[in-house]
Amino acid sequence: MERLIYIEKIKIDDKTVLGLKVELPDSPPLLLMVGEKGFIMCGYLNVEVAERLQVAAAMVSGVKSFQDVLEAEIKAATSKARELGISLGMKGREALRKLA
Numbered sequence: 001m002e003r004l005i006y007i008e009k010i011k012i013d014d015k016t017v018l019g020l021k022v023e024l025p026d027s028p029p030l031l032l033m034v035g036e037k038g039f040i041m042c043g044y045l046n047v048e049v050a051e052r053l054q055v056a057a058a059m060v061s062g063v064k065s066f067q068d069v070l071e072a073e074i075k076a077a078t079s080k081a082r083e084l085g086i087s088l089g090m091k092g093r094e095a096l097r098k099l100a
Helices: 047-052 066-071 079-083 092-099
Strands: 005-012 015-022 030-034 039-041 057-059
Touching: 005 066, 005 092, 015 066, 015 092, 030 066, 039 092, 047 057, 057 079, 057 092, 066 092
Parallel strands: 039 057
Antiparallel strands: 005 015, 015 030, 030 039
16 A cells, blocks of 8 residues: 655644644544644544653644644643643634644
């Protein structure tokens, strides 16, 4: 199977974030959206490790596209992300505004 990696610039208001999508065999893709201050990750990535590294990170789950990430609710966030105003239940788009 050919594995594909997609990288896309995505506008959030007047800022741009970088979207990374990795197609995986027999499973949903790995998704990551990166801003200047932090990132939103899918459930494949580990929030506890992000916390130990003291980075601003939030996690969404059940996503298959960048649009899904923007519309999904934040399920977990590091303390640094919470300091930036990110809270559980917030939509990914709103969280990215704070991370961009």
